[in-house]
Amino acid sequence: MRLELTVNGRPHSADDVWEGESLLYVLRERLGLPGSKNACEQGECGSCTVRMDGDLVCACLVAAGQAEGAEIRTVEGMADPDGQLAPLQAAFVEAGAVQCGFCTPGLLLAAEELLERVPRPADADIREALSGNLCRCTGYENILDAVRLAATRTPDAPAPTRTSGLTPERRP
């Protein structure tokens, strides 16, 4: 089949896509965008996290056909076209949140989505939001630091309708 979609604001199309292929395979192998990583291809590690029409998805679990007409955002779209890093990207480098870096693209997109919803997240919010992204190297402390650092540099967004989605439960 022929697949048309927008990736990082640019229209793309791919021919002869086999119906069993995932969005991840299409991005990596057909569109030449290997920034999204493949570590489990089972929806467990978050290395392939991209945003599809704004929502976080595991690209390995999205069938290529489901992405027809969708707006996809990958790590390749985060920095300015002139190479200026997004605040989150800079914070990850500064905080030492990148070791092997294989988890980094997925974490960046998950953290970006969090900061849009919750510009001043508590640690518990960050942990909850990033719990779908495995990192085997860093022990997560520096990743927390990076998100905290980026949050201090992110202008306050208008009050979000849904805060963390995790209101503490009132004791009866």
Place this chain on the structure above:
Amino acid sequence: MGVVPPPAGLTQRAGAGQGTEGGVGTSPQRPDGVLKVTGEFAYSSDLWHQDMLWGHTLRSPHAHAEIRAIDISEALTVPGVHCVLTHADLPAATHYGLEFQDQPVLAVDRVRYQGEPVALVAADHPETARRAAERIRVDYVPLPVVHDEASATAPEAPVLHPDRDDHHAEHVPHPNVVHVQPVVSGDVEAARAEAEVVVRGSYTVGMQDQAFLGPESGLAVPAEDGGVDLYVATQWLHVDQRQLAPVLGLPPERVRLTLAGVGGAFGAREDLSMQAHACLLALRADRPVKMVYNRYESFFGHVHRHPARLTYEHGATRDGRLVYVTGRIVLDGGAYASSSPAVVGNAASLGVGPYRVPHVAMEAVGLYTNNPPCGAMRGFGAVQACFAYEAQMDKLAAALGLDPVELRQRNALSQGTALPTGQRVDAPAPVAELLRLVKARPLPPERPWEALDGGGLPTVDLRALPGGLANTTHGEGVVRGVGYAVGIKNVGFSEGFDDYSTARVRLAVTAGEPQVTVHTAMAEVGQGGVTVHAQIARTELGVGQVSILPADTRVGSAGSTSASRQTYMTGGAVRNTCVAVRAEVLRLGRERFADQHPGWSDAELRLSDGAVLAEDGTVLAGLAEVLGDTAIDLELEFRHRPTEPFDRVTGQGFGHVQYSFCAHRAVVDVDVELGLVKVVELAAAQDVGRAINPQAVRGQIHGGSTQGLGLAVLEEILVGPDGTIRNPSFTDYLIPTILDTPPMPVDVLELADPHAPYGLRGVGEAPTLSATPAIVAAIRQATGLDLTRVPVRPEHLARG
């Protein structure tokens, strides 16, 4: 040729006008950091060539079987298939291995573990290759499996390697024993009479997986000279080359390797995985071949941490002095030797831990079984021992009515102590001090889930409770425990291994400015070695701009990125080479300027901020002036002081070059009704000798501690009695998420090791040792249960 290159040379500038900032002792940003956050860093699974084929491996479904016949004819008819290979197609050597060449490249007439490679396919789409492999018919006759010490060493047990001719073969009690290492000192029999309190225990450590995120992958490109260029994620380019050349039937210089981006390693990339297979397919098909394992295959494609059974007896006096320790450690090495002999040596020689023990009788045994092959993983034989000896120390403390930290401190080794191997610790060994540091930290608040909301009403934050948002408890039945542990790990390769590394350093003027280029074969697997090399070059040569060339086999071996050795070894090689380059710069300067400037005759000239400085700090000349068009380019090797093998009978010998120490305090909350554990805090203290890059040091301690946490409560490859893996996926093999991982405060000591470059001490492994027993000690304290195996699972904890 449309090959997507592996990571390009990494250049980092310290910053205009900042001179040689970014040197040793600071934390400059990683030179590959920007590439990694923008998605431009090419990992081995990202490589691409316009003509490439995809390789796939057919693996054995049986843990032990005879192969009667292999029929590839049907697979060859699948459209898109370019070639299918079995053992019959191997051009030269049929076996390989790190220590013994006991592992078939492709199974010949027998498979010895589930997942053993049997045949290979190259096709134009990965799915085509996979489907074609399914059409290969293999006629297996299952054989009985051996799966533990009793079954492997029974008189009638099937012998897994009947033709073994390795140097341990004639010394082992049974051919299914890879290696035995005793360590005997003092007189345990006599000491038994002296001991007033004796504790005994048996312990089990499950099979842990390295679970690096970047899958085994690489691209093999046939070359015009009949050789092959392999771009691959590995830990040691030259040992891959050494094993590949005989298998491919090529001279080593025609098997060229370049490091592609590595997504973590932790020991699992020390052995070959797809390297030989991709090269064989590429040479046969005469096309580039890419191979990428998926996660399922990855669980079969690399060696794991040795599962272990350990039996210990500790005897002490009433006042808490260790009198003797006996121990036996049985490590299951699986079907092939890999690095089992060295793991056995480590477990035996580090088996009593960082303690002074006058009388010792240890023995470590490595087995051949039909379980998955085991080899290197962070902590390498010291992890298993640490879990057991630290449990024993707690048991002993309880029997003596002593505080567990106090007991450890009373017996802690220090500089000058003789180890059970007879080797004296000849560098600082602040074991008691590390324990003091973790103990002195304020404890985290009790019942962290209880909070007051904005209106002052009490609320429960489920996220802070065991079970989290699963809403399993509101705090009823949750009890807290605190536990301590400390461990000892060797740094570098031991037992007489000729451990060395090579660095090439070039200093030249580019566009009017001095620039240093560092070329080594060190595998950057995420640990940050590339950052450290640039720091060392800046410090030694006083030049801000340092380029790190891609690692490849065009420069001498760097040895393995393992055993916490790379900053010591390749860092040492970079330093030595820079020192030689500096001497050459000064020689050149004297030659060119001595007449004009008498200052050049000073003995103590320095390089700093791109200039040559006299002792008093006067600038004699800019480096650009001194060098002119001359480029200084040197390649040197660095060796650590020699070690020696342990005596086969007594285990005596100067076996390890350096030791590193880390202590942990774990705080846990346990829901004793459901058996759920929440690790609340995991504090660490480690002596690193010298923190070359403090941020990277902390990152290593965090990462290592987290893997120890995984072994304590989550991670285990479940192997059935038939030798098959039950959970080869990230759905069922659980590694810690950010929710499972607590805050991890770290104290770093810097007590210089006089024998090491800059006084540094390898960092990466020690934190993995003590995190596990500290957490289990905390769970024991919370529950009162006598937990003897890791990982601890809910069914071990839930009451009644």
